[in-house]
Amino acid sequence: IGTNETEEGKVFLNAQSWSVYSGVASEERAIKAMDAVDQYLYSKYGLHLLWPAYGKPNDEIGYVTRVYKGIKENASIFSHPNPWAVIAECKLGRGNKAMKFYDSILPYHQNDQIEIRQSEPYSYCQFIMGKDHTAHGRARHPWLTGTASWFYTAATKHILGIQPTYDGLIIDPCIPSDWKEFEVTREWRGAKYLITVENLNGVEKGISSITLNGKEVSNPIPIQENGTVNQIKVIMG
Known part of the structure; x- marks a missing residue:
């Protein structure tokens, strides 16, 4: 999984962001990793967990391939990993990209699309329906996430840099x-x-x-x- 040779599941958000956050990737590979996040995983509602979504069950990979496309682990916009991508961009010194990712999933910025989001404008949700789902942009399971504390870390320690x-x-x-x-x-x-x-x-x-x-x-x-x-x-x- 997670290679350009696979039909599904080519790019995973956590693998990209943590290769940078952890310091494992060289500068050249770190830039390529986060450029791929912007190219393949970004949407106006936040960053998708993976791309492309799995459409066929695969017992060798497991549960994620049996989840409906665009929901939870199978290419939804899973909130909790999004701040790690913001931190990764700050590690690269790319403040414009960091704020682009930060703003995209911020509940406040989706308040004028409440008929799509269908959730409170003051709460992060566990996930938002991904682009492969007919209800793309709909938020689910408000409060059921550690996203707020991680975004506080991303905002204060890495964007503001204190x-x-x-x-x-x-x-x-x-x-x-x-x-x-x-x-x-x-x-x-x-x-x-x-x-x-x-x-x-x-x-x-x-x-x-x-x-x-x-x-x-x-x-x-x-x-x-x-x-x-x-x-x-x-x-x-």
Whole structure:
């Protein structure tokens, strides 16, 4: 399974994204892996779990081949793996792609298509019917997923790039090139950090400078004392 020699199940989302997330793939292969995700698995409702869907039962592969096309494991838009693809794109420094994937499955962005989605605009669902199903875009099993916590991780640690570590606070955003500035307040280890990130050159990733309370520092930013309020300014470039 998962090769270009098979008739069905050529591309699997988890294999593509985790080859990048784990650091196993070389840069060249990582880019190819995530380009394939965009080409074969992307839809306006999110990323499909696999492509093409299985249409014939295969005992050597198992259960997934007996599920109806576009439902659950058989080429639905399974929500839980979607944030891993966002993180993988951030690992590659492709903020535009990361936000494209993030926005596509965000429930809020589907609220104007409620007659298709048929689910709450404030809840991720276990899966959304895939493109091989006649009800493509319909969401099923709201709340029954760990998607929200993973997307919180993808958004805060990888898109906004605010990563608490043992040695200090790392700030390394990966954002859309049209974002010019954003601000975040982060409370961590008893201190408050007021973070401003400027992106006047319209890059997707890369840090030119970091200042902490007016003094230039580098990642990781030193841990500050309990009860302090600290100003951090990050210039991307």
